[in-house]
Amino acid sequence: MAHIELKNVSKSYGTGANKIEVLNNINLKIEEGEFVAIVGFSGSGKTTLINLISGLEFPDEGEVLFKGEPVTGPSHERGVIFQNYSLLPWLNVHNNVSMAVKEKFKKWSRTQISDRVKDYVKMVGLSHAITKLPKELSGGMRQRVSVTRALAMSPEVILMDEPLSALDALTRGTLQDEILNIWNKDKRTALLITNDVDEGIYMADRIIPLRPGPKATLGPEFVINIDRPRDKIALNNDDNFKKLRNSILEFLIQIGKERKAKASKEYILPNIKPILRTKLGTRV
Amino acid sequence: MKDKSINILKFIGLGFFEPIVRLAAGEEVKKNLTELIKKVVFPLVSIFLFIILWSVGSRALYNTERNYKIETARTAGGEEAVTAELARMESGQSTINSLPAPGAVWEAFKNLIADHNAISAKKEAFYERVSATNEKLAAQGKKEITYTGRPSFVDQVMTSLKTVFAGFILALFLAVPIGMVLGLSETLRSSFNWFIQIFKPVSPVVWFLLVYMIVKTLTLTYDGDVSFVISFIAVGLCAMWATLVNTTLGVASVDKDYINVAKVLNLSVGQKVFKIVLPSAFPLIFTGLRITVSVAWMVLIAIELLSQSPGLGTFVWEEFQNGANDSNAKIIAAMFVIGLIGFMLDRIMFSIQKLMTFTEA
Numbered sequence: 001m002a003h004i005e006l007k008n009v010s011k012s013y014g015t016g017a018n019k020i021e022v023l024n025n026i027n028l029k030i031e032e033g034e035f036v037a038i039v040g041f042s043g044s045g046k047t048t049l050i051n052l053i054s055g056l057e058f059p060d061e062g063e064v065l066f067k068g069e070p071v072t073g074p075s076h077e078r079g080v081i082f083q084n085y086s087l088l089p090w091l092n093v094h095n096n097v098s099m100a101v102k103e104k105f106k107k108w109s110r111t112q113i114s115d116r117v118k119d120y121v122k123m124v125g126l127s128h129a130i131t132k133l134p135k136e137l138s139g140g141m142r143q144r145v146s147v148t149r150a151l152a153m154s155p156e157v158i159l160m161d162e163p164l165s166a167l168d169a170l171t172r173g174t175l176q177d178e179i180l181n182i183w184n185k186d187k188r189t190a191l192l193i194t195n196d197v198d199e200g201i202y203m204a205d206r207i208i209p210l211r212p213g214p215k216a217t218l219g220p221e222f223v224i225n226i227d228r229p230r231d232k233i234a235l236n237n238d239d240n241f242k243k244l245r246n247s248i249l250e251f252l253i254q255i256g257k258e259r260k261a262k263a264s265k266e267y268i269l270p271n272i273k274p275i276l277r278t279k280l281g282t283r284v
Numbered sequence: 285m286k287d288k289s290i291n292i293l294k295f296i297g298l299g300f301f302e303p304i305v306r307l308a309a310g311e312e313v314k315k316n317l318t319e320l321i322k323k324v325v326f327p328l329v330s331i332f333l334f335i336i337l338w339s340v341g342s343r344a345l346y347n348t349e350r351n352y353k354i355e356t357a358r359t360a361g362g363e364e365a366v367t368a369e370l371a372r373m374e375s376g377q378s379t380i381n382s383l384p385a386p387g388a389v390w391e392a393f394k395n396l397i398a399d400h401n402a403i404s405a406k407k408e409a410f411y412e413r414v415s416a417t418n419e420k421l422a423a424q425g426k427k428e429i430t431y432t433g434r435p436s437f438v439d440q441v442m443t444s445l446k447t448v449f450a451g452f453i454l455a456l457f458l459a460v461p462i463g464m465v466l467g468l469s470e471t472l473r474s475s476f477n478w479f480i481q482i483f484k485p486v487s488p489v490v491w492f493l494l495v496y497m498i499v500k501t502l503t504l505t506y507d508g509d510v511s512f513v514i515s516f517i518a519v520g521l522c523a524m525w526a527t528l529v530n531t532t533l534g535v536a537s538v539d540k541d542y543i544n545v546a547k548v549l550n551l552s553v554g555q556k557v558f559k560i561v562l563p564s565a566f567p568l569i570f571t572g573l574r575i576t577v578s579v580a581w582m583v584l585i586a587i588e589l590l591s592q593s594p595g596l597g598t599f600v601w602e603e604f605q606n607g608a609n610d611s612n613a614k615i616i617a618a619m620f621v622i623g624l625i626g627f628m629l630d631r632i633m634f635s636i637q638k639l640m641t642f643t644e645a
Binding site: 054055056073074075076079080082084086088089090099100103133135153 | 541542544545547548549550551559560563564566642643
């Protein structure tokens, strides 16, 4: 049985003439311990897809199954890392994380909770900033806190909605490694939404492109058969990596073109020419 | 020490003292001198100009009224009447009640303080005298004798502050919970919108009358200070609208991301309200409370004037009715006291607001 399964899922927003079908007939299976990346253009419905799996939204048609049971709402078993961190600005790092820990382990004592928070914050190297407010942290640090908050609840699945897309390239690289390290420790099921093909190849076992919406569907999957742990520098010269990267990019560029072709419309322009004058007033 | 005191000054909203502190520490003398001139010297100059303008203006008004009186006397009874009128002016029988000069206001203020000291001394003497009797009465379980003399200016200021504080507390406990409920439920919000829209712009005077109608009947058997009860309820009801509207808005417009966090963490409804919704609405709520305090202080004078609660409003009204030589000066002195206390209250609320407001990450 697949850990997460989406069966013929469709989702649309609005009604009547304003109805936009975001996702159409999505079928996806993720096995336990697998790391799957979904790449796609912005606006293609990636966030909607992750909201459906996390239980923040529900499909119009089809089913979202978690361990064979339909998803009825958010659960502690599926931790979400949001794109914009979503830290509570009035709580410091410790309290942002402990809020989640308290919810998951309701019977724990104060010190037990605090110890767990400290352990997890230490894991992402933020022990020195544990009493700071989110506004005092850099973007990368904030996302680390957000990762910590999701992981401190020991979810069975980590759902990541473009967690690194707002960060600079260097911070991104470090955080990719940190997330991989954590994932490696107890091989939780992970779903990463991203718009960066390299990131997908570096981190995931499988990459599935999402065709752009409206009516987004999943494209053919690409299996990344590169041994772990992967080395970023060596990867750049790996023929297998290059081939995979090229074929995924080609596919994405191709569907990008299709989308443009679909969207383009003939505009009839009036038959006029601009009049250009020189300083002397003569026509050129 | 230096940075600490600067932070404290900034926190209580007295940031313009910063250059003085920095100068005292001998830091960047040139830059801080310019800052000092900008932030302290210029305001002082403007205060000076204001006082000059005031004094010239009041002199002009005084002369206009004086000349008018003399001219009227002359047309009525010739030079003889003018001499008589001048004599009456000299003796204080004929008063010229125009805008008082700054000096007169300062004198009046000093008199008010002296008067307060005199009354306090009297009061103390009175309580000393009746202390034995009061002990007896208390032992018998009877009501003790209290001082019933005229309240001093400071007593009246204290009454006003008490009224505003009670009114503010009432507004707080009415507006914040109601605002929260309205903010959380769209149905309730649209059902009671008419109520807010109609009652919000009602004038303090009408609020007073409304409260008077109701409280008067309810307190028929109450032998305490009814005028105080009426004033603080009217003040609270007048001033609560800013807080009510802001709380509703703050609670209704919580960032969707925070709601998603609450959902993902599976927070219960109570936790969602108290840990996510309320804290995220705090900045707006405290802005509302700050406006509420300002409005409360502003409407207080009018309401006390009507309710005859012995506060600043009553003081101003009685002095106006009194029409003595220094009445106008006392009114202006009260005006400055009212203004300064309003400023002080606003600073206090500003500090609290700053403390409770987070910066968006």
